[in-house]
Structures are given as C-alpha cells and as structure tokens.
Amino acid sequence: MKGQRLWPSSLPIFLFTVLTSLTFECSAEFDSLLQLPLSRLNTTRPRSKGIFYLGDFGAKGDGISNDTQALMEAWKVACSFPTRARIVFPASNTFLVHPLELHGPCRSRVTLRIHGIINAPKDPNAWAGLNPRKWLYFCGVNHLTLEGGGEINGMGYEWWMSSCKINSTNPCRHAPTAITFHKCKNVKIHHLLVIDSQQMHVAFTNCLRVVASNLKVIAPAFSPNTDGIHISASRGVMVKNSIISTGDDCVSIVGNSSRILIKDIACGPGHGISIGSLGKQNTSAQVRNVRVDGAVLSNTKNGARIKTWQWLCH
Numbered sequence: 001m002k003g004q005r006l007w008p009s010s011l012p013i014f015l016f017t018v019l020t021s022l023t024f025e026c027s028a029e030f031d032s033l034l035q036l037p038l039s040r041l042n043t044t045r046p047r048s049k050g051i052f053y054l055g056d057f058g059a060k061g062d063g064i065s066n067d068t069q070a071l072m073e074a075w076k077v078a079c080s081f082p083t084r085a086r087i088v089f090p091a092s093n094t095f096l097v098h099p100l101e102l103h104g105p106c107r108s109r110v111t112l113r114i115h116g117i118i119n120a121p122k123d124p125n126a127w128a129g130l131n132p133r134k135w136l137y138f139c140g141v142n143h144l145t146l147e148g149g150g151e152i153n154g155m156g157y158e159w160w161m162s163s164c165k166i167n168s169t170n171p172c173r174h175a176p177t178a179i180t181f182h183k184c185k186n187v188k189i190h191h192l193l194v195i196d197s198q199q200m201h202v203a204f205t206n207c208l209r210v211v212a213s214n215l216k217v218i219a220p221a222f223s224p225n226t227d228g229i230h231i232s233a234s235r236g237v238m239v240k241n242s243i244i245s246t247g248d249d250c251v252s253i254v255g256n257s258s259r260i261l262i263k264d265i266a267c268g269p270g271h272g273i274s275i276g277s278l279g280k281q282n283t284s285a286q287v288r289n290v291r292v293d294g295a296v297l298s299n300t301k302n303g304a305r306i307k308t309w310q311w312l313c314h
Contacts, residue, residue, distance in 0.1 A: 050085040050108070052078050054095065061093025063119060068098040079106035089150060091115035099130050099176065104141035104184070114150035114192060120178070122155045124162065124198075127176065135176040135198065138184055145188040146179075154178040154197035156223060165224035175199035175225070181207050190214045196223070201246065203230040204237060215242040221269040223247035228270065231257050240264055249274045250300070255285035261293065268298035276307030 052074050055061065059070035071087075078085035085108040089095055094117040120126075120135050135154065138144060154176070164172035178197035181187050183206045190213040194201050201217050204210050217228040228244035231237050231253045240263040244250040250267035253260055253275045267273060273292060278285045297303055 050078075050081055050083055051088060052085065053088045053090065054093075055090075059093075059095060061090065061095050061116065063094035063096055063117070065096065066098060067095040068100050071095070071097055072100060072102070075102045075110075078108065078110050079104065081108040084109050084111070086111045086113050089114045089116045089118065089148070091150065093117070094119060096121065097136070098126050099135050099137075101134065101137045101139060102141070103139045104144075106141060109143035109145075110141065111145040111147065114146060114148040114152065117151045117153060119153045120155045120176075120198070122158055124158055124175075132174045133176055133199075134180060135178050137180045137182065139182045140184065141181075141187075142185045144181070144184055144186070145190075147188070147191050149191050151193040151195065152178060153195050154201070156196045156198040156219065156226070159198040160223050160226075163224045166222075177201070177203045177230070179203070180205065181210070183207065185209055187211070188213075192216075193218070195219060197226055199225045200227040200230045200248075202228070203232065204234045205232045207234040208236055210234065210237040212237075212239045213241050215244075217242065217244045217246060217250075219246040221245075221247050227252045228267075230254075231260060233257060235259050237261070238263065242266075244270065246270045250297075253287055253290060254278070255287070257290075258286075258288040260287075260290045262291070262295065264294040266296050266298070268296075268300045270300050272297055272300040272302035273304045274302070274307060275305070277309055278307065279309040281309070 054067060054070050054074055057070040057073040059067040061067065074087045078087050096119050098121055159175045160166055162170055164170045176198040177200040178194060180203045185208045187207060187210045193216045195218045197219060202212065212229060219226040224247055226247040227249045228246045229239055229251045233256045236259045238261045239251060243266045245268060247270065249271045251262055251273045262273065275287050275290060278287065292304055
C-alpha cells in the first residue's frame with residue numbers, strides 16, 4: 001500500500017432508491033493515507049486543571065493487573081468535574097480493562113486521551129454473568145471525545161475460534177462490540193487504532209452528532225461479524241479519513257439512521273459498505289440521506305450495497 005496511488009481521479013456515481021434516495025459518490029485524489037502520530041503528554045500538569053491520570057486511581061498499566069476499577073473511579077471524578085476533564089492513558093502503559101459501562105450525563109465535557117494501549121481480557125469467561133455484547137460501553141454522555149494516537153485491542157481471537165461461523169459444531173452466540181456509544185450526543189472518536197474486536201469494533205446506537213475520523217480499524221479477514229463501524233438509529237454521523245480492514249462490513253448502517261456522511265475512507269478486505277439488512281420479519285425501517293463521497297474499496301466481497309428482506313404476504 002505504501003508508496004502507491006490509492007485513489008482514482010474519478011469513479012462512477014451510483015444512485016439507489018430505497019424508501020428514500022441514497023446517493024453514493026466515489027471520487028477523490030489522495031497521495032497518502034492518514035498518519036497516526038503518538039503524542040507525548042506533559043505529565044507534570046496538576047489534577048486541578050482537569051487532567052486525571054489512571055495511575056492516580058490505582059491503575060498499574062502493566063498489561064497484567066486489572067485496571068477496570070481505576071478507570072471507573074477516574075470516570076466518576078472526571079464526569080462530575082465542573083469544567084473540561086481529561087482522563088489520560090500514558091503512552092508507556094498497557095491497561096487491562098474488563099467489561100464496564102460508563103454512564104452520563106456528566107457536568108463536564110470528558111475526553112479520554114489514549115496514548116497507551118487498552119486491552120480486553122483474552123478469556124471470554126471474563127464476561128460470565130455480564131452482558132456478552134458489551135466491552136467498553138458509554139451511555140447517555142454528551143460531548144464525549146476519545147483520542148490520542150493509542151490502541152484499543154479487543155483480543156478477539158478466542159471469540160472468533162468459538163464462533164459458529166468458524167466451527168459449525170459450536171452454538172451461535174453473541175460476542176462483544178469493542179466500543180459502544182449508546183444514546184450519546186456530540187461524540188468524537190479520532191486518531192486511534194482499534195483492532196481485533198470480539199465482534200463489531202465501534203458502534204453508535206441512538207446517537208446524535210458523531211464524528212469518527214482518522215481511525216485505523218483492523219481485524220483479520222477471517223474474523224466473523226467484525227464490522228468496522230456500525231451505525232444504528234443515529235443521526236448526523238460522519239465517518240472520514242479512515243482505514244477500515246475487517247472480516248465484515250467496513251461500515252454498516254441500519255434502521256432509522258439518517259444524515260450519514262462517509263468521506264475519504266479506504267475499505268478492505270471486508271464486505272464493503274452496507275445499508276441493512278432492512279425489513280426483517282415484515283418490519284418497517286428507514287435509512288435516509290446517506291452519502292459516500294470518496295472511497296477506495298479493495299479486495300471486498302461487495303462494493304456499496306443495500307440489503308433488504310423480502311416482504312411476505314399472508
């Protein structure tokens with residue numbers, strides 16, 4: 001990929017009509033793909049400035065110790081802080097974080113500055129008694145930002161190997177989405193590497209005003225159901241300047257989402273960019289005002305597609 005021109009000067013414009021008109025445009029000229037710099041943080045700044053280091057809350061950052069409680073405590077303090085607050089994951093550390101939910105509303109605008117690495121547990125048994133669909137779950141937060149040039153690793157291999165799509169003798173079961181934003185507003189996630197999710201990598205459900213940019217979302221082509229970015233019942237979502245290479249859809253858009261812009265992305269391998277499935281079990285769903293403006297799809301099973309279920313008459 002390096003050193004090659006990846007973006008053609010022009011590609012056809014496709015017009016689809018399903019429920020309402022959906023326009024996909026593929027046209028752009030780019031000489032290089034995004035770079036994700038790893039920033040260094042001045043660790044001498046005091047907590048009174050709204051900067052909170054996980055180590056101050058007991059996190060070890062050694063990749064072995066469980067740092068989940070430290071993150072929960074840091075979130076409580078940052079969420080209740082009277083002005084802007086930042087939770088910092090230093091570049092020299094790897095934080096093992098078990099499944100957790102971080103809820104709003106918050107007094108402050110919270111930023112997770114991820115310079116280091118956040119790892120999920122390798123063993124699916126860490127989810128025993130918990131919701132198997134969640135790993136890092138943000139709910140009801142306004143003005144939330146995730147950034148920093150670091151890495152979020154779902155450690156999904158054991159989940160993939162036990163999937164019924166890999167081994168048909170295994171029962172089919174749910175697996176976690178690495179990062180879920182649910183009922184959040186004014187969300188930004190940018191300059192991060194998100195890899196090897198247990199299932200979907202980043203999901204926006206019932207969200208309003210979202211920008212996902214300068215991301216690298218990576219998983220092996222064989223990994224099942226590992227959509228890169230999933231958008232459901234959300235409005236005003238922009239996905240731009242990102243590389244998405246997974247075992248399923250690069251971007252998937254489902255029921256009652258609108259005002260979606262996908263701009264200047266590289267997609268593949270994977271299943272392409274998908275709207276749907278829509279209308280399962282004779283249900284009604286709408287996806288409106290979707291625009292794909294500048295996309296290179298390489299080694300994908302599909303290009304840009306709309307998936308609908310057949311309507312059955314009784």
